[in-house]
Amino acid sequence: MFLSVFDIFKIGVGPSSSHTMGPMLAASRFLAALREARTATPARLRVTLHGSLAFTGRGHATNRAVVLGLLGFRPETLDPDRADSLVAGVRDSGRIAVPGLGAVAFDPEADLVFDYGDPLPGHANGLVIEALDAAGAPVLSETYYSVGGGFVVTAAELAEQQAGEPEGLAAEKEGLGYPYPFGSAAEMLTMGEAAGLTIAEMKRANEAVAHGDGLDAALDRVLDAMDGCIDRGLSQTGILPGGLKVRRRAKTIHDALLAERGLNRVQPHAVNDWMSVYAMAVNEENAAGGRVVTSPTNGAAGVVPAVLRYYRDHCIGASRAGQRDILLVAAAIGGLIKHNASISGAEVGCQGEVGSASAMAAAGLCAALGGTNAQVENAAEIALEHHLGMTCDPAGGLVQVPCIERNALGAIKAVSSASLALRGDGQHFMPLDNCVRVMLETGRDMSLKYKETSTGGIAVNLPEC
Incomplete structure (x- = not known):
């Protein structure tokens, strides 16, 4: 598929x-x-x-x-x-x-x-x-x-x-004509080197089979939906539904950040607060039942949009073409993870949701900032590796605690991972394919109470009030 x-x-x-x-x-x-x-x-x-x-x-x-x-x-x-x-x-x-x-x-x-x-x-x-x-x-x-x-x-x-073949081979046999049917990160790198193309260019060529000249317009609709979700989240206040009485915080934090602009006493790490507030805005909207974009899931919907907004508003040389490349590369990585492991918190814990989203965002940002294919693969691996073992234990069965803040930290990890990869030459110890395999194996070994059942962890250690 x-x-x-x-x-x-x-x-x-x-x-x-x-x-x-x-x-x-x-x-x-x-x-x-x-x-x-x-x-x-x-x-x-x-x-x-x-x-x-x-x-x-x-x-x-x-x-x-x-x-x-x-x-x-x-x-x-x-x-x-x-x-x-x-x-x-x-x-x-x-x-x-x-x-x-x-x-x-x-x-x-x-x-x-x-x-x-x-x-x-x-x-x-x-x-x-x-x-x-x-x-x-x-x-x-x-x-x-x-x-x-x-x-x-x-x-x-x-x-x-479960009895089938890698998605690239299946697509090829279906006669759909995808020019770069990679089913693993290793295949992706090999094809890119042989063709002299970036990951974004290969993914674009595959998508063009179905979408042709309408691809950019379709990508822009997704980008606009992500931006709209952030903007709505930054404008809302009040208590999220569900009974935990979790307050919306994105607007308050955003207002404070805007007020600090231009002041000499702003700390350098305030840029992390910008990334965090973008992600939190999305996940507060998600918790309220609003319109969001799976990235790759709703529980992890804030990471990729936050990194996209960070790229657009904070990175030198940002462009609409760069945003589209982030989406294309992120989707390539997300597709590999879903096909070879899982993006389901109920199956492998939050490493499969926010971990996957962070890997996707890291790869996309690395590509948009000029990273080589090897550096892009390295960025994805760094982000995923440092989410391994993360449980899914939502309090009250609601996508609020720890989910909202977890997206914020996933965005920060994504940007850090992209930056680390760009400081290297793409050579690294653990291939992305191996890391994806470890994530799946870890998820299979994880206790059921930590896989979106709300029967362990944070979900059963709530404050008395």
Whole structure:
């Protein structure tokens, strides 16, 4: 499966790509399958959440997302401001108006089941959606896995992927004509050297197969969505939803930074505060259920936009072309990590989310600042290596603590990693491919309570108040 820049960077809604966007898309896919099956209109719908979707589903608004998906909405088109009223209508009526099928019984309290037993065998984020007849027998049933970053597969599709070949080879066999079908960082470097092209140029050539002359306009839409999210986050105040009473801080910090501009007493490390506030603005918007871009997930959505804004507003020689290159290179690295390991916090912990995002941002910034392919690969490896072992233990199942600040530190690490790589010649001890493998192995060995179940770590060590 070829992973496009627009697979990695998807415009959607918060608070979670795997727990909100994924289940919404799964429900939408089920509706399409139900219409295609051309069975009689079912009497009732039932959805069962398993694994991490059950344990942290309420905090991640999975239950709301499922209802919205059954109503026919998709993350990229949903108006976040309408979501609560739409779900309230279903809760009050006990019925859901299924597009193309009519009204079907669905009580979110009874028909949306949180199963806290063992996760389904394919992935930690599993859900089963069923259409039932009047006697309660299944008319149609499908198992879906939300595998991180808003990617959703059926059980059959997941099995096919696990038995398949590297994405580059698969794309080549599909006859899609991607000129640089690399499936590993080593292949990426070899192809770049043989062709005399940068990673950004190879990724652009691959994307041009599908997008042609419209590629830059499509990249600009993603960049504009990221910028819009930062700007909204920097303008908002108040308490984030969910019950933890976490205050929005981005606007206050940003206002202070603006007031300090031009003063002689500003510390040099204040630039870290700029990077932090950009990332925090995004993740506060995400926590509030606003519109964000998966980068590569919602939980890590602040890192790449923060580094892009840092590049645009603080780096000498920044350009729109450089921003596009950051997206292209970041997507190339993110695609490699997703294909060869995971970007799912429920599968490998936060090393797969913020760790991956930091590696992507580091590689992209290094490329935009003139780094060689070897330096770009080195930058990604440095950032990922120094997130290894990071757990996913959100307090209250909400994407707030430690997620918001963690994105800020991921952005700072990304810039530091790019800078270190640019100070070298690209030669380094640990190849990126090896580091990705270590991340996957570490995730497999990690206790389940540290993989987005909110049953360990920070999630169970909250202050008494």
